[in-house]
Amino acid sequence: MQRGECHRNKLVLQRFMEFEAVIGLEIHVQLSTKSKAFSADSTEYGGMPNTQVSPISLGHPGTLPRHNQKAVEQAIKMGLALHCDIRRVNHYSRKNYFYADLPKGYQITQFDTPICNNGFVKIKTSAGTKNIGLIRIHMEEDTGKSMHDQDLHDSLLDFNRAGTPLIEVVTLPEITNGDEAYAFVSEVRRLVRYLDICDGNMEEGSLRCDANVSIRPVGTTEFGTKVEVKNMNSISNVKRAIDFEIQRQTELILSGGLVVGETRGFNGLQGTTFSMRKKEMINDYRYFPEPDLPPMHVTDEFLESVRAGMPELPETLYERFTKSYQLSEYDAGVLTDDKATALYFEELAKISGNYKASANWVSVNIRGYLNENGIELSQFPLSHSKIAELIVQVEKGVLSHSAAAQKLFPAMVENPDESAAGLIEKLGLAQNTDGDFIENLVNEVLAKYPEKVAEYKSGKSGLLGLFVGEVMKASKGKAEPKKTNEILLQKLG
Amino acid sequence: MKITGEKVDQLAKLARLSFEGEEKEAIRNDLENILEMCEKLNEVDTNGVEPLIYMTDNVNVLRNDEVKQEITHEEALKNAPKKDSDFFRVPKVIGQQND
Numbered sequence: 001m002q003r004g005e006c007h008r009n010k011l012v013l014q015r016f017m018e019f020e021a022v023i024g025l026e027i028h029v030q031l032s033t034k035s036k037a038f039s040a041d042s043t044e045y046g047g048m049p050n051t052q053v054s055p056i057s058l059g060h061p062g063t064l065p066r067h068n069q070k071a072v073e074q075a076i077k078m079g080l081a082l083h084c085d086i087r088r089v090n091h092y093s094r095k096n097y098f099y100a101d102l103p104k105g106y107q108i109t110q111f112d113t114p115i116c117n118n119g120f121v122k123i124k125t126s127a128g129t130k131n132i133g134l135i136r137i138h139m140e141e142d143t144g145k146s147m148h149d150q151d152l153h154d155s156l157l158d159f160n161r162a163g164t165p166l167i168e169v170v171t172l173p174e175i176t177n178g179d180e181a182y183a184f185v186s187e188v189r190r191l192v193r194y195l196d197i198c199d200g201n202m203e204e205g206s207l208r209c210d211a212n213v214s215i216r217p218v219g220t221t222e223f224g225t226k227v228e229v230k231n232m233n234s235i236s237n238v239k240r241a242i243d244f245e246i247q248r249q250t251e252l253i254l255s256g257g258l259v260v261g262e263t264r265g266f267n268g269l270q271g272t273t274f275s276m277r278k279k280e281m282i283n284d285y286r287y288f289p290e291p292d293l294p295p296m297h298v299t300d301e302f303l304e305s306v307r308a309g310m311p312e313l314p315e316t317l318y319e320r321f322t323k324s325y326q327l328s329e330y331d332a333g334v335l336t337d338d339k340a341t342a343l344y345f346e347e348l349a350k351i352s353g354n355y356k357a358s359a360n361w362v363s364v365n366i367r368g369y370l371n372e373n374g375i376e377l378s379q380f381p382l383s384h385s386k387i388a389e390l391i392v393q394v395e396k397g398v399l400s401h402s403a404a405a406q407k408l409f410p411a412m413v414e415n416p417d418e419s420a421a422g423l424i425e426k427l428g429l430a431q432n433t434d435g436d437f438i439e440n441l442v443n444e445v446l447a448k449y450p451e452k453v454a455e456y457k458s459g460k461s462g463l464l465g466l467f468v469g470e471v472m473k474a475s476k477g478k479a480e481p482k483k484t485n486e487i488l489l490q491k492l493g
Numbered sequence: 494m495k496i497t498g499e500k501v502d503q504l505a506k507l508a509r510l511s512f513e514g515e516e517k518e519a520i521r522n523d524l525e526n527i528l529e530m531c532e533k534l535n536e537v538d539t540n541g542v543e544p545l546i547y548m549t550d551n552v553n554v555l556r557n558d559e560v561k562q563e564i565t566h567e568e569a570l571k572n573a574p575k576k577d578s579d580f581f582r583v584p585k586v587i588g589q590q591n592d
Contacts, residue, residue, distance in 0.1 A: 041560070041561075051569075068555070070558035100583045148585060154585060155584070157581040
């Protein structure tokens with residue numbers, strides 16, 4: 001082939017070849033048990049190095065692992081929440097590889113009998129909703145931690161994390177871009193938090209995500225060579241790494257190159273991926289059955305007891321909030337974002353009897369306060385019944401919504417033990433429904449704007465709002481708006 | 494079954510060992526002998542026999558989620574060939590991690 005011809009072909013390729021990405025995710029979820037998967041040492045984060053260890057987690061010979069029942073329950077909860085089939089007869093395997101943070105020389109995992117199969121996660125993106133199918137969820141154990149940059153010659157090892165129970169969620173390659181991956185990991189994080197099986201903290205590594213990314217020409221069915229991307233320690237980095245990797249592979253192929261099967265790390269500062277190891281260096285894991293752990297059977301009874309202990313999931317709450325409580329999809333979405341908010345709202349709505357107002361107070365005022373002060377809902381000083389008092393006072397017309405939001409709410413937060421009624425009294429926030437009081441103000445306002453009154457009378461009825469606003473201002477927010485309206489209409493009529 | 498030099502290299506790499514020259518030939522020979530002995534087992538007809546994995550018929554030997562710290566920090570580090578007051582120490586191994 002002539003050089004010119006080759007160049008021309010490349011241009012043709014560039015012009016006509018469009019690519020689509022094929023992405024599968026593997027998410028490791030560190031379970032929130034108190035003790036480890038196969039031994040009784042503590043899983044607590046942040047302890048002094050090598051103080052939460054045992055002969056089992058250190059891999060001493062002659063020790064016998066025993067599985068933590070709570071870890072099994074949590075794995076099943078996740079499977080039920082993700083619509084999976086739960087396996088009844090489970091075995092364990094040894095995944096063999098040689099690395100300093102794995103003292104036994106193998107990881108206990110489930111190779112050919114994952115506790116959950118199939119299932120899906122429903123995600124929402126700007127493009128709509130989509131179900132991402134799952135291949136499996138299996139139970140395994142975490143490794144210790146190695147530190148390579150503390151010493152010139154040695155790597156330092158801390159085994160406090162060794163043996164912490166994990167589940168690994170593996171998706172089908174049904175994700176097609178960074179936005180979907182972002183939505184998927186967000187939804188998984190929300191669910192593990194609802195289920196209370198993991199704190200979902202990606203920075204501390206209790207939730208970890210690896211992505212397998214490949215691209216192929218649109219319209220073809222064969223998979224391209226896949227690249228595994230690791231080290232993405234936040235959900236937005238998962239999106240950034242995937243978007244970068246799709247771009248990198250596309251440019252590589254368009255410039256006549258080939259994608260190499262490899263593992264790449266993500267550099268968060270630069271937003272780029274870099275080669276960590278080539279495919280041929282990846283270990284042969286030589287899986288074989290773990291004879292130290294007898295099979296684990298999930299009985300009907302056990303499965304039902306786990307199911308009975310499941311909390312309501314966000315999808316169910318969302319349904320109820322939109323259908324039974326008539327909240328907008330937006331409000332229901334905000335309120336079900338985390339479990340604490342959803343529960344707080346529901347309790348408040350029950351006490352106050354006003355769903356819409358409860359939704360507003362929680363999603364606007366309370367959330368605003370939490371954000372401003374950088375605290376969690378659990379640290380918020382006011383109970384549902386206090387906020388309910390406030391809602392009732394507004395409903396009864398004792399004070400205006402704006403006075404409640406701007407004056408009463410901050411005062412209640414400062415004095416969480418005082419009643420709403422007491423503070424209204426003390427701060428003089430009650431609005432005035434006294435007809436004479438309002439009528440005097442109306443007269444003043446109308447006298448002040450004779451031209452506007454003339455305009456109104458000649459048909460510019462939109463000016464009513466201006467008059468109401470002026471009366472409110474003159475009353476320092478205390479004139480009751482409905483009464484003000486009435487009197488104004490009467491005077492102008 | 495024949496064991497080639499490449500097979501020895503591959504196994505050595507997985508075990509983080511290295512063999513050269515006479516040593517490599519010796520281990521190659523040993524591996525071949527071991528496999529030959531194992532092949533003897535293939536003479537037994539195992540059709541219809543389930544593989545034996547467990548020595549007992551136990552199932553569901555689970556434990557409750559209770560924390561018990563059975564050894565001290567000092568005991569944990571006691572047998573390590575190289576350590577400091579906090580950590581186990583090993584030759585630097587950056588760039589090969591798996592999980």
